[in-house]
Amino acid sequence: MSFFNDENRKLADEIVARYPRRRSAMIPLLHLAQEQAGWITQDAMQEIASLVDSTPAEVLGTGSFYEMFKFHEVGKYVINICGTMSCQLLGADDLIHHAEERLGVKAGGTTSDGMFTLERAECQAACTEAPTLQINYRYKYRVSTTDFDRLVDQLAAGALVDEIPQHGVLARVRQSIPTDRSVGAADPADENEPPVWMISGAQLRPEGGGA
């Protein structure tokens, strides 16, 4: 039943330990699973369930609420074209229509070679750069139909692999909390004292430290 490879399993344990309650690691672990396989498989859901003291059904129930998790295979590159207001005002509908024609799939579909999944996305917080799209959550700003064709050509030729990792890989820099610096996460049920610096009368004088 083991799904995570050794490295990711170690990471998963580290992530779980950061939270006062294991279940809080649900979404981070779903991301980790998607990073490993490109989508969320049944095996992944089973292992996540055991890691966060839940059931596979709960993992599916929670994960399926969120747009980014895919429960079926998707393309190597997921292209999200923003269709919300500022982008729509500046031509997103035309761009989406063009993308559908260029890729030969409707929004929501995946090309037969498994390279591209096209989606109509909601606001991407890049409204001043409209129309925008994301490829595996990396932004492209002020995209014209010509830009779109060039992007697809480049991706198909493997030219942007450094800039855009395969689907599922989110941040390539991870947080890593050094054990000697970590405060640790106690379950709130086991901890009901105020933190030391809040206890009245304690005089606080920073003494050096830092960089």
Added chain:
Amino acid sequence: MTLRGTPIARAPGFIANDTPRIVTSRFEYDDSYSLDRYLATGGYEGIRAALALGPEATHGEVRDATLLGRGGAGFPAGVKWGFCPPGVWPRYLVVNGDESEPGTYKDRLLMELDPHQLIEGCLIACYAVGLSQCFLYVRGEMAVAQERVAAALNEAYAAGYVGKNILGSNFSVDIVLHWGAGAYVVGEETALIESLEGNRGMPRLKPPYFPAAVGLYGMPTIVNNVETLANLPWIMNNGAAAFTQIGTESSPGTRMVAVSGHVKRPGVYEIVNGTTTFRDLIYGDDMCGGIRDDNDLKAFVPGGGSAPWFTEDQLDIPFEGRVAGSAGSMLGSGAVMVMDSTTDIPSAALTLTRFYAHESCGKCVPCREGGSWLEKILTRIVEGEGTNRDLELLMEVGQTICPGDFPHASSERLGLEAVPFPYQMTTICFVGPSAFTPVHSAMTLFRDEFEARITKRDLIPVAVIGGES
């Protein structure tokens, strides 16, 4: 320490203007996100100042600064912090970095371009209120922001600014970077907490109204927006009095505003709160420089997709919550979307309504059903398949989500009774009403455009067929 120090022309989407810079002061450096740059420009001095003052006085400083929350509701942060019930521990900080309100683009810049400023803001909040752990919830789709925040946290831990015994004091706090996964509604603070607990991101029933009383794992929890926290280092370094010198008494400081749509220079601007007007922003030479192609302004959304629309009539309104509220809308999340005279209003309204219908979590029936019906009816009107009855139906469906009078602008010109913001609602959160807002604004201000789209006759009620009975 050698710093590259070459200011870049501008960050993506950002145009420097002449207003005071509180949260964007490092944006012009190409290494703005590094610890070296942060330290060379006064970084982590704010937390030192706080440690010297003590937690209560730090809280007092923030309260005196009247720092209004920058997430949308505009509630004073110092007051919100004070809602933690005494004697209940542990307390948590949850940072709302799930920026996804249509038109809003500021928190992502703050996370990508100055993550240490945000981290320092988190430290100050945790220290002041006695929050023993911080969860920094970053929207899932923001891969670069996650990388920058992760790298900054790693640097800050290594240098002793985060974790155990910060700066050699007895103040210790972990900051955990948490990923979202794509759900607009998670920006609502109780939904954010549900999501952080590993559940579907659905808003919680209220009361309790404030997570400060009952929040993460049922414990007192402060939920603050990224931009709100990013202001704290400046406030601790310069003092509340200096902060309140900028802007107005009720809306001090600056705020970041993204202006998008049909303007000459769309961008993110740091403006003076309370005094800068929409006209300054949209037409000012140091800001957006007017409407594209010198077209006329048709309408604008003043505070993110959830805000009722303004027109030329409201251009001279300043960025002051109460003024915008009595004019029938809100400043929300600092997002202005501008529509010029070429805009097809029914389509623009549909785009926003579709957003909220799509993002409904499904918990409240009026939102789940009403939102999708508003989208369906509006779609058929836009596609020329609507009837006159559909125009009334839109308003009737809206009444099931927001009973009673709905806020709108330009009442004087339209000969209508003024209705200030906010509205009545039958849902837990603002997603449902927000699906109706663009419909109501567009129908109130530009009803003729909808009528022009009606090409079908109304269906004749069955009872009428056959004449007299």
